[in-house]
Amino acid sequence: MWELLGYKFFQHALIAAILGGASLGIVGVWVVLIGIPFIGVALSHAAFAGGVVGMLLGINPLIMAFVFSLIASLSIGPLSERSRIEPNISIGIIFSLVLGIAFLGIGFMKGSRNEALSLIWGSILTLSRWDILLITVIFFFILLFLLKFNMEIKAIIYNKKVAHVAGIPVSRIFYLLLFVTGFTVTVNLNTVGGLLIFSLLINPSSAACLIAKRIEQMYLLSALFGVVSCVCGLLISALFNVPSGSVIIIVSSVIFLVTFLLNRRRIAEKRV
């Protein structure tokens, strides 16, 4: 297996696994703590649908994935805040719409659908230098974003009303969080694919939430769990020649399960 490290494609995959895993782990903390996991699901599927539509129209799938996730994040924000419909229902409607568009797009495709399928299941081994550059840029952007808006994010996580009274522009920051989440998902779509990427938003951060005492700890642990999931998943898939995306998600679920089982007593005490 070590000889794989000599190949450019595997080096790219490893960089994507480390930086993408960390990025999704950090963004996942917002998704889990603000209590919007379903929004994460809808955003990731919107990016997936955008990619498929891009392929169908002959436009760069990444650009269309970005456009779709941008539209989804800009419409989900107001819907979840102002709509009279239960937020999860309105998000569910958007989710089913984008999934419908994605599969309709795949249905319209002529010839080989391998590229579209790679958006569903991911193709971490075929990432280009351009993909890696984008994944790196978004990773450092997230770190800067976190440093700049740390206080605002903490306030929104705690209570939106309290944040408003403290003078924080709650809606603007909330929409910005959704936008950065959508952008992160889009850039990392090829790592595990559109159908599974939301698991990388939720599993590592949920595991971190079980044991972290401080939010800074949670960011670190969640990023670490994300990296371990992606790197282990990649190595296992290379070793046994199985799809990497699925293995990455299974590893992230196992990490959550093990964290839960090892900390059962502490978690129970935390709830009392």
Add this chain to the structure above:
Amino acid sequence: MIEIRNVSIIREGIYILKGVSLSIKKGEFVAIVGPNGAGKTTLLDVITGFIKPTEGDVVIKNKRLDKKIYTGENIGYVFQEEYSRSNIPLTVEDVVSIGGYKRGSSFFHLKGNPGLIDKALEEVGISNLKHRSVSNLSGGERRKVSIARELSRQVDALLLDEVLANLDPPAQIDINGLIQRLHEELGITIVFVTHLLHYLPERVERIVGLKNGEVLFDKPRNKITGRMLTELYGCDGNKLSKYVGTFRV
């Protein structure tokens, strides 16, 4: 300090607040009482600009409240229940630092203003809890953290929404004492909202009765009669009137 002028809130054709006018002077200790659903919390939301009135105006320190006016600078708001989840990885310091957000000086608002945070924690007597997780606090300690958070902004007035609800008697007495001390020693204007009369602190000077979104009475404490309370709660007000005068810390 706080002027509410003929404020109405209408939702789907129903009045949540109807023509409410209220004037609260600096340093006053006012209680707003009334049954559940009277519009008490909505009234506080209007004062802080969280809800925009359908009709009428809110004036804070001679400035008419509109989108550009930020009321949190002068007014603190402690909510009935602030926790949306049971385990939240934030410390007491994290939560109190939210209050002083506007006073943070650096580009990266990482920690808030440490001086103001420590002073506020000291004022409410919870300096020892600074590094504790808010998930592991008792109900009384949580209320103190919320009060410290608003004090860290050096506000002139505190709006307290059912802050003694769901607390055990020692915690109720403790928080009640704290609120009265803040009024007495720091001269902070207090607007104390409750639906239970036996929670009324001793220092309450004036009581406003709110029912179905309308002000039923606005009187000094010693002028409240059993008949007024009967009208407000729809039960024997003479049995309730003893609470208006007898709550002691």
